[in-house]
Amino acid sequence: MKQILLENVIKTYRFYAPLYDFLFGRVLEPGRKELLKTVAEINPAHILEVGVGTGLTIERYPHSSHFVGVDVSAAMLEIAQGRADKLTGRNIRLEKMDGEHMNFPDGSFDCIAVPYVLSVTPDTDKFVAEIRRVCRKGGTILILNHFSGSRFWWLLETLVRSLANRIGFRSDFSYEEQIARHDWEVLSVKEVNLLGLSKLVTIRNT
Template sequence: MRESGVRTAARQPEPETFSEHARPGPTANAVVRTYDRFAPLYDWVFGRVLEPGRKAMTAAASALHPASVLEVGVGTGLTLAGYPPDSRVVGIDLSADMLERARARAAAMPQRQVALQVMNAERMEFADDSFDCITVPYVLSVTPHPARLVHEIRRVCKPGGAILVVNHFSGSPFWWLMERAVRSVADRVGFRSDFAYEEHILAHDWHVESVRPVNLFRLSKLVVLRNDKA
């Protein structure tokens, strides 16, 4: 396991404003508190139910044969074994407690090139155009400012690189009921229950290559994007 060697550089200035039409989401501190608290239980509570989406995401990433992969929100490292053995994999997360469990998983794969860091994905420390492929599993709807996250993942992804997003999106009949059932408590656990695909995917000028449902009851979508940028 490799814990260093990630290329960094001074961050480029961010746009002064972002289009954030959605209702305010959780703060970064709230997200950290929530996931630190859930760290011992995360695999048991969310591991199996969300595993089909993770497997679909890593399979899609593997099919691209990327030299480098950044996973945003690597959590306890449930996806690490699914990436190509010869890819350099970097995983970031806000929760140090979650990363401790990811490090244990990475240590069991000493032949892999894996680097894990505590980092805010809305303000990444990587240089522009650092990664061939970026994966974003179940993160877009829990980050405080989704548009900032999108800005950052596009900045650090190479031109023409792949961005793979797994997330729930509003619209299905099941989610229509779920959104209303959990909306009152969603922010407390760092989760947006009502999260529009049109606003958070189609509003950006990247290229959508494919979209397919994953997980039980088609709860989530795997969206494969191409990072077309000047």
């Protein structure tokens, strides 16, 4: 798996911040809708979104939930904060934080949402360990991400593979290595977005 450096991720998303909603808003929206639908069914008291980005999902989480969103990109968070400021009467907190090193006590959240973040994380093992730590035992982890293997997307994955570190994204990203090998309980896997570009994985934090 290609190495990604944190500084390159930050640099990439500083560039993408003003363009992100236009480039990735609509095309990745079906996956977000499925994630938010699942969260609504769970209706968690405390939810954390790791990689909140520009805050495209913030207003659609359950109004009763205490919501915390973190991201490594200050430029993305600035846009997200503008969205959050318009939502009066909601318990919303945004913080600049690295998902591999979070400043929350163990078991702080009932549900962790990870939309389109796992494949841009420098050290996926550290990241997974950290989201499991801050999620309570028996809580829910929702991972929405692209995983390689689709025949339709094979050519695109091949073309961008060598650019992984430069663009802060891994196209060659195995479900078996990143999800199936961990000792958590996978409850469901659903293909989302155009022609199965992404998967929504629902996990119980055992």
